[in-house]
Amino acid sequence: MKNATKWRYFTSVVSVTLMLLSIGALAVKGLNWGLDFTGGIVTEVQLSPSVTSHQLDTQLDKALGQDVSVITAGEPGRWVLRYAIPNQGTAPDIANALADIGSKVNVLNTSIVGPQVGQELAEQGGLALLIAVLCILGYLSYRFEWRLASGSVFALAHDVIFVLGFFALTQMEFNLTVLAAVLAILGYSLNDSIIIADRIREILIAKPNKPIQEVNNEAIAATFSRTMVTSGTTLITVGALWLLGGGPLEGFSIAMFIGIMTGTWSSISVGTVLPELFHLNGEHYMLKPVTEEP
Structure with a gap:
């Protein structure tokens, strides 16, 4: 269990470092916008x-x-x-x-x-991304306590920023199909994070006095096989699309492949470490008695 905690902390540091490098690549190089956005x-x-x-x-x-x-x-x-x-x-x-x-x-x-049509597509794509993120934040705030939801939110940001940073670093064309992949990555990463977070909540309710580090490790162990099977089968499908889909689907396939890899990684490491830093414990899910005093 202690080794699992150390690995989670180590991978979280690696994730944060890669995310900062991705932000740097976006700031320095920017995205290579495709014809969908430039005309x-x-x-x-x-x-x-x-x-x-x-x-x-x-x-x-x-x-x-x-x-x-x-x-x-x-x-x-x-x-x-x-x-x-x-x-x-x-x-x-x-x-x-x-x-x-x-x-x-x-x-x-x-x-x-024309460039004007491309600008409209860029604005509509950004609006779609914003609406998707707001809907996800609303769902997480309703479903989980904010300390537990914070890990899922940070994992989502990590996955999207990493994919965008990769495209900025390699200067691969960023078009509408890649934007569609980014939206798909949001949903896929959220799915993994919710599975683990839901298991953490169940354990905290059943064993409120158990240390949060052990709770997280137990939740990961309970969902690890399911996560690997889901990610593995999806990667096989995306890999086949990458190899056989040709040039038009190359950007979409690469973005999905990276997003699935980082989504699985971040759900296990980043998504569980951040609630620990916010001192999540069983008391946050205990029912509070209602007093009759005015």
Whole structure:
């Protein structure tokens, strides 16, 4: 039991250190906003079915001088190309850029997503994140005593900041799919934290005189197998999506993979250490007698 407490304290220190580094990366580098938020050009083309996405990537990156998102349109030889608006402000000639691809190029349509639309998407995404966090805080304040809820809240912040810090450090594109992954991470991390917190509350009510360190260790031991099975099966699914989903789902898969890993970690370490620092004990869940005095 003592070794478990030491490990929880050690991993909490590591978590706080990584979170501070993530905040530093966000402050220094910032996020590499995708076309969803900055605006860009979307072009749909029809090529020979023998042309691969790798060939398109190589040719377009060379011709346009920038990274181009190549997405299959679900029909053989049909592709959706997404790229930033050039400095001259006009859409480039995609047919000319793909002249050396070895296939007849048929440009089906081209549309420009302006920066104003991207700004609206960023605002709506931030609003969705804010509403989700407020709903979670309201639920935790109703379900648990504030000392126990504080661990879950800090674990949530830790998971989201770590994912954002990773994207800032690596400068991977942050688009709407990654934002969706961040919202999913909030729910997943909260699920693990609530399972452990609920078990802590049950033990405190049943054994109010038991030291909080032992209560936390017992709660973790009781839920550890369930947490590992849930996280393991989810990681297998996300890993398959990462390997087989291709470029369009790469950011989403990486964000989910990191979020599940850190969510499991933080629920066990950060989520249990903070209530100890606030001196949570069985008295906080004991029913207080109601006096008849006015």
